[in-house]
Amino acid sequence: MRPGKRLHPIQIIGVGLKGPEGLCPEVLDRIQQADLLVGGRKILQGFRGFPGQRFSLDGHLKGLDSKIHHAVKLGKRVVVLTSGDPNFFGIARFLFKSFRPEEMEIHPHVSSMQLAFARVRIPWDDAAFASAHGRDLLSVIHTVRSRTKVAVLTDPKNHPSRIARALLKAGLPDTTVYVCSRLGGPDEKVWQGNLSSLTGKRFPDLNVMIILNDRAGEEGFGIPDHVLAHDKGMITRSEVRAVTLGKLRIGPGHILWDVGAGSGSVSIEAARLARGVTVYAVEKSAKRISMLKRNILRFGSGNIRVVRGEAPSVLKGLADPDRVFIGGSGGHLEEILRNAVRRLCPGGRIVVNAVTLETLHQTVAFLKKRGLSLDVVSVQIGRGHDLKGKVMMQAENPVFIISADGS
Template sequence: MKTDDMSMIELIGVSGNVLDDGVRETIARCHAVVASGRHVPLVEDLCERIIPIAPVQTMLERLAGELALGPVTVLASGDPLFFGIGRTLLGRFGPDRLHIRPALSAMQLACARFKTPWDDMAFLSLHGREMDTLAGRVLVCLRHTAHGKVMLFTDQHNSPDRIAALLLQTLEEYGAMELARTIRVQVGENLGLKDERLVEGDLARIAGLTFAPLNMMLISRESEAVFGPVLGLNEEELVHSRGLITKNEVRAVTLHTLRLPPSGVFWDVGGGSGSVSIEAARMCPALAVFCVEAKGEQQENIRANIRGHQAWNVRLVSGLAPAILSGLPDPERIFVGGSRGRLKEIIDICARRLKPGGRLVVNAVLARTAEQAPKYMLRHGLSVQVTRIGVSRWQETGEEQECVEDRQCVVDRRQPRQTTINPITIICGTK
């Protein structure tokens, strides 16, 4: 076969287990074929050189070598540009080296089987991903999509039964089993194949079944979504104890100082009522928020606020910092609202674990904290900014009655009253 420095990659989607004549002719003209184990029987009579599609990095290296000898076909399931190998191949070889022929994706087949439009649903691929924050991500998608639908691309590890069990566990932990009863699950197995199976039920039913590795999982919410403000929850809207809550105005400045990314990891250390975590989660639905709190009463407040505001991307971490932080993923942002006398130790581990470009924000009520926090941050090479804010509120105190001479008349006069909030020092360290 003639060597061609610009040999093409024929990226072909497969739906079911049949190749049409045009695809078979293309494969027969190629020097080699990249295929998964279940696609090998479709091509073994057409090409002698068959490259396994996994592991992907090894496949890419072999593919580059085979392209020096001639064109190569890559077989992929469904639409290779929809959570498929297409993105990887485009990134490695560039668009000029690829011809792409998509087929119906498993997602499209599942929606057709369940007679469900898919232009208004969210999609999550779980292939090779950890389950740690999965339940929160799914529940957030159900809350934020207009019609409350999310399609999951599962794998052998993240199976429908395990996902359903995890959702039940999460909703039970936060006292939200009423929400569980409004969630419906549909699973399509081996779509387009002879042993195709469709299963429907609630979370409890799905959690008790087993499924073939090739499946799509559609989760939908039967209740209507209630959309509140993205930012601007009042203290009265958040469950808290004895006034122990980051005040509205201070919370707003704190969130501004954090400059939260749309996704990534955020630690809220000394979460208290969880007010900062809740607002951060509502602002950034794709952000994984870890709210660390040691006190049982405050933990109950956090659970109530997660449930009440459906901030499912907040995960309560029960324990005392800094020791409890070792089990969390490295963060892009950290807020320290309380240290319980361990400020130095907390800043030490936070500064080490913070990702480059990340921000560490400490709110200080006490003068000692305001003095020490910048010093500890500077020792770790952080760039430090300090802001001190004071807040005054004018509120109506009620009504005052006045009798007018010779007439039975009452005049309402609402009198404003000024209240002040203790000054807060906000220390921000940037890595």
């Protein structure tokens, strides 16, 4: 339960590398008046003269909300110290889950991002931001691939050298990068070079990367089939993929199940269509899973979750979908459709691609029986081939695309 009205709001205070010396008198007074002072071990070391109780986070937030709740109920003043701006990839997001905004007061310090761009003398109002702190690097790769100016918060595991290697491995250009370390401290440093010259270098743990990629956004919608790793032509062709994605109508924040994801061509394109999309790419073949992961690394983003296993059993642990695409069923089409209809969020949509009349009939019959509104289109592509210097059109097999709106 969230606490009711309290006498003393929780004070969330941003601190720089200079510690107390970098804070204004008003903020220092709030710290001195606190009964409970919360913060990381290094930040708390700068406040050795604090007379009240301390609570060290020690790299995790477990138990913090309950500790604060208990202190507040006893009428104590609570101050939470954090680095930089608490609202920027900071602790404020965590605390908003347990406390109402009016129960907190936030006092930001200059963020590391602000300092980094100031030191390299580059405007930052058009920059994108990513955090590698405790996360995989796919979201960083996607952001750098799609944006020309990206700032990245690193951590000891995902350090600048490792991030540079991951970006180059993903096929990004050997572009300009800055590493700004120990910002705001007496020993701050700014390094400039290319990604390739960064690999192998070591920096202090506290640093920010700024990556400039003039070639960002070159890979837009419609990835050519030949550049995607796939199993003997087992891929949703780009023309069919375009119609399929149009029928899915992916929107911001949607959750998509891509069942029978194969090489991931639909998953990858869908993940790029709107902000905040999460894609679950479900595939049972180990060989295709390997290709799927390679394609995600090359073209994808951090919002694709690879799920290895056979549907419908592996669908149990997934979040309820707003959109479901079935490109392959492994002989379990009705069971998969039954799960999709049952789990589909309000306003949801199901799209099935069928290459045989039997699959078309089975899908239409199942969805009609459940009273869903149907749309069926047949897509047949004719592809031009060279014939002694002339162009001859050769037809490919038709694909039936069945769309249904949930109840």
